[in-house]
Amino acid sequence: MRVGFLHSLIRRDEKLLIAELRRRRDMEIVFLDDRRLVFDLETRPPVDLVLERSINHSRAMHALRLFEGVGTACVNAYEVARRCGDKILTAASLRDHGVPQPEVRIAFTPESALAAVEELGYPAVLKPAVGSWGRLLSRVNDRDAAETVLEHKAILGSYHHSIFFVQQYVEKRGRDIRAFVVGDECVAAIYRTSDHWITNTARGGRASNCPVTPDLAGISLRAAQAMGGGVLAVDLFETGGGFLVNEVNYTMEFRNSIDVTGVNIPERIVSYLRRAVP
Amino acid sequence: MHECPVCEAEVTISADPVEGELLECEECGIELEILALDPITLGEAPDAEEDWGE
Ligand SMILES: Nc1ncnc2c1ncn2[C@@H]1O[C@H](COP(=O)(O)OP(=O)(O)OP(=O)(O)O)[C@@H](O)[C@H]1O
Ligand SMILES: [Mg+2]
Ligand SMILES: [Zn+2]
Numbered sequence: 001m002r003v004g005f006l007h008s009l010i011r012r013d014e015k016l017l018i019a020e021l022r023r024r025r026d027m028e029i030v031f032l033d034d035r036r037l038v039f040d041l042e043t044r045p046p047v048d049l050v051l052e053r054s055i056n057h058s059r060a061m062h063a064l065r066l067f068e069g070v071g072t073a074c075v076n077a078y079e080v081a082r083r084c085g086d087k088i089l090t091a092a093s094l095r096d097h098g099v100p101q102p103e104v105r106i107a108f109t110p111e112s113a114l115a116a117v118e119e120l121g122y123p124a125v126l127k128p129a130v131g132s133w134g135r136l137l138s139r140v141n142d143r144d145a146a147e148t149v150l151e152h153k154a155i156l157g158s159y160h161h162s163i164f165f166v167q168q169y170v171e172k173r174g175r176d177i178r179a180f181v182v183g184d185e186c187v188a189a190i191y192r193t194s195d196h197w198i199t200n201t202a203r204g205g206r207a208s209n210c211p212v213t214p215d216l217a218g219i220s221l222r223a224a225q226a227m228g229g230g231v232l233a234v235d236l237f238e239t240g241g242g243f244l245v246n247e248v249n250y251t252m253e254f255r256n257s258i259d260v261t262g263v264n265i266p267e268r269i270v271s272y273l274r275r276a277v278p
Numbered sequence: 279m280h281e282c283p284v285c286e287a288e289v290t291i292s293a294d295p296v297e298g299e300l301l302e303c304e305e306c307g308i309e310l311e312i313l314a315l316d317p318i319t320l321g322e323a324p325d326a327e328e329d330w331g332e
Contacts, residue, residue, distance in 0.1 A: 007298060008298065009298055009299075009300045009311060009323060009324070010296050010297075010298040010299045010300060011300050015292075015294075015296070015299065018296060019294070031296075031297070031298075033297070033298055055330050055331070056327065056329055056330055057329040057330070057331065058329050085329075128328075130328075130329055131328065131329070131331065132330065132331020132332050133330070133331045133332070135328075135331075233332065249331075249332035250332070251331075251332050252332055253332055
């Protein structure tokens with residue numbers, strides 16, 4: 001089986017996947033560097049499947065659409081990347097499938113966004129619809145802060161920063177959960193703990209093992225299915241009323257989660273590829 | 279031996295390098311990319327863009 005490895009920069013996560021692919025006698029890697037690709041809408045790449053590991057969301061999403069357009073299966077699928085890459089589409093898909101999430105509001109002007117924040121109450125969280133690694137997230141604790149952030153976004157940001165995604169702040173006692181879904185299995189989960197309210201490991205959050213209970217596996221699989229399924233990292237909050245799904249990531253980073261969970265996540269991903277070829 | 283193109287310190291490369299691989303210069307902390315394998319050529323890695331991430 002020939003696996004097209006769609007990438008730009010190769011980080012430790014990608015190196016682990018490459019090592020795993022190279023270990024398999026029945027798999028061959030074809031490197032597809034997104035900085036060198038040119039698409040013509042007709043030519044099929046010489047691969048049986050594309051594994052998407054690009055660091056750029058826009059490149060990944062468009063490349064997936066173009067590969068699928070010529071009949072190449074992709075992990076993850078284009079529609080999955082599109083939904084996961086945009087928090088508004090994620091929220092809408094979660095709601096379509098009845099998956100619990102924090103209260104959200106979406107608004108298109110600073111004035112309506114302020115009204116939305118006031119309606120949700122403080123603290124509230126403002127996030128760019130497209131973005132990752134906890135960048136440009138703001139927790140606003142009062143009306144003054146909300147006005148300031150919204151004005152700055154509208155004036156200093158590019159046009160997509162004036163699409164306002166507002167979430168209710170979830171009191172999460174210093175940690176959230178990331179669950180790793182591969183196909184129809186929740187293979188592992190970690191707690192991400194930090195003194196800062198943003199707990200991403202990219203921002204210094206510490207990873208520790210989180211037991212995959214039936215409840216956690218259940219909601220994580222439902223969230224993954226809501227996005228279209230595949231290889232997905234589901235971020236969740238624990239609350240008194242149960243889990244809430246914060247977001248779903250389609251190019252998941254797992255390098256800090258292998259040792260703490262004892263689960264060989266890249267091995268699970270590569271094994272899944274066989275099942276993903278039609 | 280491989281040199282950091284920025285500070286000229288020695289940079290260690292893994293046993294199984296790949297084109298596009300990201301590494302950090304331990305001396306100056308800059309992020310480097312392996313641009314070519316034969317011979318190994320290092321350059322500064324591109325800066326993160328707004329749509330980068332998971
Ligand atoms: N509504 C919220 N209430 C409390 N904490 C939040 C909320 N939204 C985000 N956070 C914190 O900020 C972190 C980053 O948020 P989020 O995952 O939405 O952003 P991101 O930039 O897409 O991150 P990534 O894609 O790397 O997971 C979360 O892991 C969580 O710790
Ligand atoms: Mg994200
Ligand atoms: Zn250096």
